[in-house]
Amino acid sequence: MAQTSDSHQVIIGEHEQYTINMGPQHPSTHGVLRFELSLEGETVVGVRSHCGYIHRGIEKMCEVSTYQQIIHLTDRMDYLSAHINNEAVSLCVEKALGIEVPERVKVIRTILSELTRVGSHLLWWSAFGMDMGALTTFFYGMRDREKILDIFEESCGGRLLQSFICPGGLMHDVHPNFVARIRELIPYLRKKLPEYDRLLTGNIILQERTRNIGVLSRQQAIAWGVTGPSGRGSAFSCDVRVHEPYSAYDRVKVNEVLYHQGDTFARYRVRLDEIHESLSILEQLIDQIPEGNDYAVKMKPIIKLPAGDYYQRVETARGELGVYMVSDGEKYPVRVKFRSPNFSNLFVIEQLAVGHKIADLVAISGSLDLVIPDIDR
């Protein structure tokens, strides 16, 4: 109760709405994102999300970059699925040129993509636990992700931003230890993942805070274009790896993980199950790497795509990434458009959070697994 003057009293009551900003500098928005919350007490009655704080104009920068130079910019969009972003651009350029990359490159690309997905989901699990107030998960998730980063560092030279997959193949051949390290990693993670379930999934606090919170119906998911694990938690079958296989996904068995509840807990379960699924894909592919050392087809120093427009979509760790390129036959593209998964996944939060508490908003935004640089680009 605040008294402004003797005659006029302002009472902040239960039924009076007020507006408060969450972010842009807030630890649980995972980046510079601002939510404009309309609150009634502690209950959210409206969310407006404001993005653009980390806009770097990547699409515009692509228009003055050669096709090889675009690769390192895509690393910086969704930095947790850097390999998959690189692959999307590479596939688009190869599709335009009509190049078929060697089988070995296809398999290695797929292995790298799946490793990226596992690493991304592990980081998400760590951060999600921390959003819920469990600090331990952060250490355990990071500990296991470190093994994947070591594989990347040894083969690609970078831990987070590798710029490894390029038009025509790979930047250089993978390290001789590559296969042996993955063979070690799979049983290691298989041993550790049940620990995650015992530590966090079965935990009563997590269950109470995520079940029936932020229910996204299948219709809503389709209408808002929510793809990836967030969409699959609402039984929206949207896995590009299954529906439109690229690289080596056509020769492996990919089980699409679907849950029907659509709440925060379902999205949580989808991601944890996808780690198991990715491990089984890795297991299928690791023995299939063809012998030899051809890691790229010979490309011209300056790639010029034939005039026209090209589209390629891939499944990143967060959903469907589409790359649309328009070329007029010169060395720079005329227009590059990225259909990034996080942009579509973000705005559904304006529907999901209404009626829940602020703490639930943190859980919901955590379960959507937002990477802010991918939203703003």
Place this chain on the structure above:
Amino acid sequence: MINHPNKELGGWQLFRKYFSELWFGIRTLLKGLRITSGYFFSPKEIITEQYPENRATLKMFDRFKGEVIMSHTAENRHRCTGCGICEMNCPNGSIQVITRKETTPEGKSVRGLDKHIYHLGMCTFCGLCVKSCPSDALAFGQKFEHAVFNRHHLTKVLNQPGSLLQKEIKAS
């Protein structure tokens, strides 16, 4: 107690439900605590690296992209011909190749490398310069402690003073 023919059956059920949920909750918390305490009491699971103390033994992977370097032989020879392909390929303009006119002993005037300037602060480590170099002059170094007090220290001249072109490589 379940079949107690009493009006307060609902109350008992509530009572039972309350305590069964309480015990379920405590059990799940204890399950998690068992894992964390298991790690707490097993010192061989500790994976933390004591970073500043282990600098002597810390070795990065050979391919780690720490900085761009130009390798020199023992006779202070490098392999850069000053062609400028790395400069053209660099997406951020972090490389400047400055050439000079040189006169060979035969009296011919050729282009040679004067200064290979590398702005570490602008570099995004995409690897295009190293990959595109036709004479393998550039490579990635493993040094990663790049913090300096003045950003002008991040601008480096990669060719050592007085270094010359390694001729035999060009001939072969």
